[in-house]
Amino acid sequence: MKRKGVLISVAVLLLLGVITYFYWILPVWGMPFNKQRHGNPPLTPSWALECWLWEDDVNTSDYVDELLEGYKKHDIPVRTILIDSPWSLRYNDFQIDTSLYKQPYKWFKKLQDNEYRVVLWMTSMVNSASKDTKIKDSEDWFNQAMGNGFLVQSDSPNKWWKGRGGFIDYTSKEAMEWWRGMQQNVFDLGVDGWKLDGTATLFWSKLGGIPFFYKSASKGLMSTRTYMDHYYRDEYLHGLGQNPEFVTLSRSIDRSFHPEGFSPIDASPVSWVGDQEHKWVTDEMISESQDEKVDIALDGIQGFESAIESILKSADLGYNIIGSDIAGFSGKTIPPRLYIRWAQFSTFCGLFMNGGHGERRLWKRSKEELQVIRKFSWLHTELVPYMYHYVVMANKGGRRLQTPLKEGKYHYMFGDDFLVAPIYMDSKKRSVSLPKGNWRYFFADRELLEGGVVVDREFPMDEFPVFVKDGAIVPLRIKRAYTGFGDANSEGFVTILVYPKNKNSFVYYHTDGAGKTNISYLKTNYGCKLSLRGTKIPHILRVHSKISPKEIYLDGEILERGKFWDYEDLDQKIIIKNSAEYSEGGYTVKF
Secondary structure, eight states, X not given: OHHHHHXXXXXXXXHHHHHHIIIXXXXXXXXXXXXXXXXXOOOOOGGGGSEEEOOSSSOOHHHXXXXXXXXXXXXXXXOEEEEOSXXXXXXXXXOBOTTTSOSHHHHHHHHHHTTOEEEEEEOSEEEEEESSSSOOBXXXXXXXXXXXXXXXXXXXXXXXXXXXXXXXXXXXXXXXXXHHHHHHHHHTTTOOEEEEOSGGGGOOEEETTEEEOEEEETTEEXXXXXXHHHHHHHHHHHHHHHOTTOEEEEEXXXXXXXXXXXXXXXXXXXXXXXXXXXXXXXXXXHTSOOTTOSOTTTSOOOOHHHHHHHHHHHHHHTOOSEEEBTTOSBOSOOOHHHHHHHHHXXXXXXXXXXXXXXXXXXXXXXXXXXXXXXXXXXXXXXTHHHHHHHHHHHHXXXXXXXXXXXXXXXXXXXXXXXXXOOOOSSOSEEEEEOOSSEXXXXXXXXXXXXXXXXXXXXXXXXXXXXXXETXXXXXXXXXXXXXXXXXXXXXXXXXXXXXXXSXXXXXXXXXXXXXXEEEEEEEOSSEEEEEEEESOOOEXXXXXXXXXXXXXXXXXXXXXBTTTEEEETTTTEEEEEESSOOSSOEEEEEO
16 A cells, blocks of 8 residues: 555656646746757847947937937947837837838938948737827737737737737748738838847736646647747748848846747847846845836846846857847936946947937936947947857857856856956946956056956946956957047958967958958967968057067068057057058067
């Protein structure tokens, strides 16, 4: 009898395990260690690594024009303009509301002529009622779509944060023909990407008031996880068919929802975590009253620290180009120091996305915010060649751009060469745990620091805890003088920072697909040898050295000082400039 009781207990536990797996783990989280969902990141186009801009208070073409004109006038770089909701007549009919966005064909062409990229917000919902669009009641449209079998079956419209609607059925050929036909309206305008907001997480039903994480699609029961994969992957692949440089901006991971990640990694060219409030920390927000303080989409409150945590968790999972809404998404007033520190952190993330609610016209904010955020916006833009190396490497199964470290709170490596320790509280002080090896403080790199120690220091508002590894090779694209690595005369050249230590190499992948250049050096008894092999590039070498060279040779020919190279004593840098006029690309520096 005792043995029979044990067997019954084991059987009950197994049954509970099977029920838990198929009812909860599989539909909500996906199959653990599922390789299909955890492939390599795609090749993110280089334009998506540059600065993004958006706001969510006015939502009109006139205001977008004002923002872009102001950023241009004050010399703040912007590559991508994100147009969030509402821009359509109803959710989601892909018909532009011309009372908000006037003369769309003409307006989109003007943006493209000015070399901006345009990303539009969308979701998987077909609404019967929409909160903030021009057409608020669209029940007839919804019923027609449901009657035609274009939507996943439901007894009544699903509530979501923009109203009520039904889920488009990605498994129905007829539904997709209808859906893609509507989308073509904006593809014809030359849209460069979708911001895929998180409605797919709401794909579930209720049985007797209990959540049931399945719905009935045209091919049978579909789990929440499977629908999420369709949403993120199918929209990305269809966009690529329209535009080979198309991107989707999708959720990676945030809070405890879907710890396996929202979007499949191989369908995540760009990811963001959200939504955060314009605040520093999470703990005191969680204890506050929830009145009027809830995340619009996912019923939670978060601050800057939460964004850092979610980005590092996303990186640890394998996502590559990740970011957050700089200064947070929700709220009315953005604290100035928070705006600055969040922008500095985002400089050393793959996605630099300045946007959300609150004043984004930096020239109407404090002078300090304008100057510091402009400087770091340009620094992020300058780092695009460095970041693109890790786009290619991650796509091949290699190192991702951000690697969280066990030592030091929120410490991470940015590529192989930068240690970043974000300032996550309203303080200039920060304790930084330097890994073993030799390091230099990136914003004052003369001094060599021994690793394996904790550095306690203050960081002024125009600096940030970033340390570059001694021995690093860092390619930059310089157009301005704000960061101190060059000036307007650097445009058209690849500026290469070199901190010689023994030997090292770095593959520079051309962002235009023109080829690759292997940059390497070898320290010798008499000096240093540097080499650029492969596709020729106009370049400016900034080689760290305590002393000035006696002679520099290129491919065996001596170079004239003052004409081809010079030495900056204050910065301790050898500066060599070449307009791709070389044969082998081999430099010899003699001391």
